[in-house]
Amino acid sequence: MSNMVTIILICIGVLFNIFGCIGLIRLPDVYNRLQSATKCVTLGCCSILLGVLFHFGIGDAGFKALFAIPIIFFSSTVAAHALIRGAYHFGAKLDKRTVKDDYKEAVK
Amino acid sequence: MRHVTVFILSLIFWLLITFRFTVPNIIVGSVASLICSLIFTRFFIKNVYKILQPHRYYWFLIYLTVFIWECIKANFDVAYRVLHPAMPIRPGIVKVRMELKSQLARTLLANSITMTPGTISVDIIGDELFVHWIYVRSEDPEVYGRLITGKFEKYIKRIIE
Numbered sequence: 001m002s003n004m005v006t007i008i009l010i011c012i013g014v015l016f017n018i019f020g021c022i023g024l025i026r027l028p029d030v031y032n033r034l035q036s037a038t039k040c041v042t043l044g045c046c047s048i049l050l051g052v053l054f055h056f057g058i059g060d061a062g063f064k065a066l067f068a069i070p071i072i073f074f075s076s077t078v079a080a081h082a083l084i085r086g087a088y089h090f091g092a093k094l095d096k097r098t099v100k101d102d103y104k105e106a107v108k
Numbered sequence: 109m110r111h112v113t114v115f116i117l118s119l120i121f122w123l124l125i126t127f128r129f130t131v132p133n134i135i136v137g138s139v140a141s142l143i144c145s146l147i148f149t150r151f152f153i154k155n156v157y158k159i160l161q162p163h164r165y166y167w168f169l170i171y172l173t174v175f176i177w178e179c180i181k182a183n184f185d186v187a188y189r190v191l192h193p194a195m196p197i198r199p200g201i202v203k204v205r206m207e208l209k210s211q212l213a214r215t216l217l218a219n220s221i222t223m224t225p226g227t228i229s230v231d232i233i234g235d236e237l238f239v240h241w242i243y244v245r246s247e248d249p250e251v252y253g254r255l256i257t258g259k260f261e262k263y264i265k266r267i268i269e
Binding site for chain 2: 016019020022023026027028029031032034035036038039040042043059060063064067073074077078080081084085088094095097098099100101102103106
């Protein structure tokens with residue numbers, strides 16, 4: 001039973017990581033690519049870590065996997081914020097389908 | 109008092125993450141926690157007695173459930189947009205006003221927004237939060253303000269402020 005849950009969680013994680021990578025290739029500009037890279041990859045990694053927790057049970061490795069989840073959450077959101085802000089200040093162009101840009105006036 | 113709280117929290121964190129309760133490990137952990145508490149206490153909340161109030165944990169659990177649900181929804185949303193042949197995106201950077209005042213609450217709100225469907229926080233200038241949105245649903249600032257921050261702001265206000 002525990003083995004089954006482990007396999008399902010790790011499969012979901014790998015699947016979402018693949019979606020994130022497809023998004024990284026298909027989406028048009030830096031900002032949209034970061035969206036897919038942050039969200040899909042974070043939940044994918046969390047799902048894999050939960051699978052590890054179910055595999056090893058509550059103990060040494062399980063606790064480490066459980067504590068890695070909030071750390072991944074915070075570090076990936078902060079990294080995404082830093083990358084997207086840095087890209088804007090560097091001058092990466094928004095895609096031509098973009099409908100609104102409030103940040104341009106605020107930066108000036 | 110704030111230094112002591114940071115020290116105890118980092119020591120507990122160290123013990124849980126190493127998971128060896130021997131004397132040398134506890135000594136190494138104490139030294140590391142001491143250094144952490146000396147450097148990072150200035151980023152900690154001002155009134156440490158807030159940690160002991162139980163109703164904040166109650167709201168935190170509710171917030172966590174809402175957050176995890178939004179996070180799962182965000183993943184299916186991105187997967188749908190990525191796999192759809194026509195790629196239904198309509199990106200834009202919008203400006204949202206927020207009511208939270210403390211730095212920690214603002215950080216938590218910005219991080220929550222990054223994990224919700226289609227939004228990623230770019231910058232904070234003054235009281236305004238700039239959000240990159242993959243599909244801008246409306247042009248009206250009232251409507252998107254409610255859509256983006258409305259779900260989390262009330263919980264974070266009760267947890268931290």
